[in-house]
């Protein structure tokens with residue numbers, strides 16, 4: 001299969017492919033998604049094949065308009081509307097009781113469904129022009145999520161027919177997932193919308209169960225990993241790890257906050273995460289992609305686990321060997 005890349009001019013073609021039961025990779029504000037018609041089980045199966053994704057890991061359904069939520073969810077509690085008004089379209093996924101019309105391929109047999117309203121204009125056009133779209137991140141399973149169309153191409157070239165290039169994703173890490181089928185709601189995956197914010201609105205709590213149960217099946221998999229070894233080290237251990245790697249014949253790179261990089265005085269290969277949690281989220285995956293293409297050993301700075309940094313660290317831990 002030849003994989004074509006288009007920009008906004010390809011939207012009509014993309015909508016037709018979705019309606020024909022084919023896959024299209026598309027930009028969202030978080031990461032690129034690999035989309036199929038969420039109401040067509042056979043189309044959704046193709047996502048799992050293209051990504052080599054384990055079958056027990058359910059997909060998020062992407063919608064453009066609030067009223068469409070009733071097509072995929074059978075119970076929509078008032079808090080869903082409150083969260084929609086405050087954060088949507090945006091990087092938030094709500095877990096709700098699923099409706100009959102959602103095929104088991106989407107939910108991996110669960111009685112619940114993840115629903116999200118992406119804000120990228122091309123994602124909205126694609127959904128409005130076709131159908132509710134089931135989409136995981138558009139990378140091979142276990143690899144780093146894509147934040148540009150060329151990241152998608154590297155992983156899925158030859159496996160899908162079309163990639164819509166909408167530029168670099170602004171957020172850079174996947175959406176926050178909140179389970180609204182529990183009382184109080186439970187945060188299943190942190191993102192740039194933080195637990196601190198959500199707990200003020202709806203008493204949301206951190207997920208404390210074991211990761212093996214089916215609550216958020218994706219959380220148990222080690223993923224987001226670059227193709228070269230990646231370790232995480234405290235700020236004060238970065239340079240000794242780097243020197244050890246060089247001694248072992250490696251060409252390492254340090255990925256760290258700008259403040260830390262400034263303190264290293266240009267003596268090392270570095271990639272910056274910027275100055276705060278939001279910038280770190282934006283640069284984490286793009287730096288990991290760059291790092292695996294130019295270097296052979298990645299040393300990630302361990303960051304404070306507060307605010308958005310908490311979410312960045314959640315992904316960074318999954319990228320590193322420990």
Ligand code: TXA
Pocket residue numbers: 028030031032033034057058059060093095107110112113114116118135136137138173174175177188214215216217218219
């Ligand atoms: O930002 C995002 O959420 C991106 C973009 C493309 O929208 N999508 C994304 O999808 O990150 P994916 O498949 O890579 O991650 C979805 C996560 C998985 O961990 C999955 O287990 C969880 O959502 N999930 C999906 N449906 C669920 C459900 N019904 N209950 C619990 N967890 C669910």
Ligand code: MG
Pocket residue numbers: 136137145
């Ligand atoms: Mg993913």
